[in-house]
Amino acid sequence: MSSELRSGFACTECGEWHDELPLQYSFKAPRAIVNVPLDQREQRVVITPDQCVIDNRDFYLRGRILLPIIGRQDPFVWGVWAEVSPASFIRANQLWHAAGRENEPPFSGWLNSEIFIFGDTINLELDVHTQPVGHRPQFTVSNPRHPLGVEQRSGISLERAQEIAEMILHRSQTK
Numbered sequence: 001m002s003s004e005l006r007s008g009f010a011c012t013e014c015g016e017w018h019d020e021l022p023l024q025y026s027f028k029a030p031r032a033i034v035n036v037p038l039d040q041r042e043q044r045v046v047i048t049p050d051q052c053v054i055d056n057r058d059f060y061l062r063g064r065i066l067l068p069i070i071g072r073q074d075p076f077v078w079g080v081w082a083e084v085s086p087a088s089f090i091r092a093n094q095l096w097h098a099a100g101r102e103n104e105p106p107f108s109g110w111l112n113s114e115i116f117i118f119g120d121t122i123n124l125e126l127d128v129h130t131q132p133v134g135h136r137p138q139f140t141v142s143n144p145r146h147p148l149g150v151e152q153r154s155g156i157s158l159e160r161a162q163e164i165a166e167m168i169l170h171r172s173q174t175k
């Protein structure tokens with residue numbers, strides 16, 4: 001899990017001072033990988049920092065869900081994985097080094113990371129927006145009424161970023 005250094009915060013969960021307020025969280029692999037027993041992963045899973053294929057049949061791309069932070073230049077980032085169709089995966093591969101690929105129309109994906117603070121997020125529908133060469137795709141939540149979709153469209157406050165940090169640090173579901 002990578003994170004960006006910020007000034008710390010007084011935690012309302014545990015009452016301690018935490019030295020860092022992360023504005024970025026990322027998942028190293030799609031969630032589906034846990035369904036493959038450890039001793040079979042080498043045979044059945046192909047994974048890079050950006051792509052994953054399971055059993056030559058299920059295809060995943062890593063991307064970013066950006067939430068504007070109100071009053072700040074840099075967004076809050078969920079670094080997550082989306083399952084995509086075989087055709088979309090092949091297309092993304094063909095365009096991997098293609099200049100201008102960001103002009104591709106968005107395509108559908110389904111979230112394959114569990115952001116537990118929003119409950120069950122597996123298979124949440126996404127629109128995948130291809131970015132210029134060298135950048136991971138951006139994902140937007142298709143349903144504007146899903147809580148994550150709302151935060152993506154309206155942005156979040158730094159206080160909300162702290163609330164997220166507290167829930168993740170202490171794995172609690174309190175809101």
Ligand SMILES: [Zn+2]
Nearest residue numbers: 011013014015
């Ligand atoms: Zn705490």
